[in-house]
Amino acid sequence: MFSQGQLIFAGGFVVAFIVLMVFSYRKDSKLHRKYHKGSIYILIGFIVFIILLFFLKMYLQP
Numbered sequence: 001m002f003s004q005g006q007l008i009f010a011g012g013f014v015v016a017f018i019v020l021m022v023f024s025y026r027k028d029s030k031l032h033r034k035y036h037k038g039s040i041y042i043l044i045g046f047i048v049f050i051i052l053l054f055f056l057k058m059y060l061q062p
Contacts, residue, residue: 002010025032
C-alpha cells in the first residue's frame with residue numbers, strides 16, 4: 001500500500017509537526033492565557049456535542 005520511504009517520511013513529518021506545535025504553543029502560552037480565557041468551555045462543548053451525536057447514531061440505528 002505505502003512504500004517504506006513514504007512511511008518513513010510520514011513518520012518524520014508527524015514527529016516534526018508535533019515538536020514544532022509544542023514549541024510554538026509554549027512560546028505563546030502567556031498570550032493564550034491573556035486573550036483566550038474560557039476557551040476550555042468551548043472545547044468541552046464540542047466534545048460533548050460529538051459524543052451526543054455518536055450516542056444518537058447508535059440509538060437510532062435499527
